[in-house]
Amino acid sequence: MIIILNHNKIPVWGWDGSSESRCPDCGANLTSRKGEYVVWHWAHYPNTSTRNCWTRESRWHLLMKKAYYDLKNWKIEVPFTVKRKKFRIDAANLETGSFREFVHTLSPNYIDKHRILADSGMDIMWIFDGNEFGRNRLKRVRGGGIKHLLKPRARDIHLATGGLVHFERSLWHEWKKDIWYPNNGPAAKLILNLFKDKRQEILKENREDK
Numbered sequence: 001m002i003i004i005l006n007h008n009k010i011p012v013w014g015w016d017g018s019s020e021s022r023c024p025d026c027g028a029n030l031t032s033r034k035g036e037y038v039v040w041h042w043a044h045y046p047n048t049s050t051r052n053c054w055t056r057e058s059r060w061h062l063l064m065k066k067a068y069y070d071l072k073n074w075k076i077e078v079p080f081t082v083k084r085k086k087f088r089i090d091a092a093n094l095e096t097g098s099f100r101e102f103v104h105t106l107s108p109n110y111i112d113k114h115r116i117l118a119d120s121g122m123d124i125m126w127i128f129d130g131n132e133f134g135r136n137r138l139k140r141v142r143g144g145g146i147k148h149l150l151k152p153r154a155r156d157i158h159l160a161t162g163g164l165v166h167f168e169r170s171l172w173h174e175w176k177k178d179i180w181y182p183n184n185g186p187a188a189k190l191i192l193n194l195f196k197d198k199r200q201e202i203l204k205e206n207r208e209d210k
Contacts, residue, residue: 002043002057004065005077006030011069012040024079039063057104060129064102064166065090082120087113097123103163104129106153114161128154130167141179146172149180 004011006021012032015021021030021042030042039062065076068091078092078099091100099122103110110126117124133154139147149165149172150158158165158174165172170182 001025002033002041002062003030003077004041004062004069006042012042024077039066058129060132060166061090061102061104064127068100080117082116082122085116087117097121099124101126102129103127103157104132106133106157108157110157111160124161126158126161126163127171128158128163128165130165130172133165134167144181145175146180148178 001023003024005024006015007024007027008019008021010021012034015032021032022028023030023042023044028044031045032040033043034040039059041057041062068074069076073095074091074093076091078089078094080087080089080092089099090102092098099117101110101113101124103126114124114126128150130149133151135148135151138149141147146167149167155178164183165180172180172182175181
């Protein structure tokens with residue numbers, strides 16, 4: 001499994017190495033993954049027998065969770081049980097009852113999951129990776145909007161779940177009839193900064209040093 005928080009809710013960047021780090025699900029020991037171009041995270045050791053406790057997450061998914069980790073009153077990787085079904089919600093504001101799920105791969109199971117969570121009274125919002133699911137021939141409209149942002153399969157799931165789309169380092173909401181405009185809230189600003197291309201920043205710094 002690849003996660004941000006270990007069994008003590010500690011991220012890699014907040015760990016001093018003085019205590020063990022274990023998986024919150026199976027209890028297996030975790031190793032820290034650090035790198036210049038990766039989001040720091042926890043992972044099971046290679047060749048560890050974890051059975052059903054194995055999830056691979058993209059850099060995009062980890063960055064989305066990191067953005068909400070930095071937002072006031074938000075928690076990430078929150079365990080939640082509804083109708084005897086166990087879920088781990090990507091991000092949750094328990095004070096307001098707001099929940100976020102980040103979608104980098106598509107599954108029809110998301111629709112059932114949405115209905116279960118929504119029927120329980122949760123204010124659940126899904127955020128789709130527009131760089132993964134965006135159309136190649138989207139249409140720009142006046143006022144900075146986009147028409148036909150999502151590919152058909154992603155569009156079908158969005159119609160059932162609703163939510164936002166992360167595209168071009170912004171969060172986009174559907175205004176009406178498949179026309180989208182960017183948001184400018186605090187989460188959108190954090191995500192804008194997190195998704196800057198670190199390689200370009202390093203190249204810029206090197207040019208300035210010369």
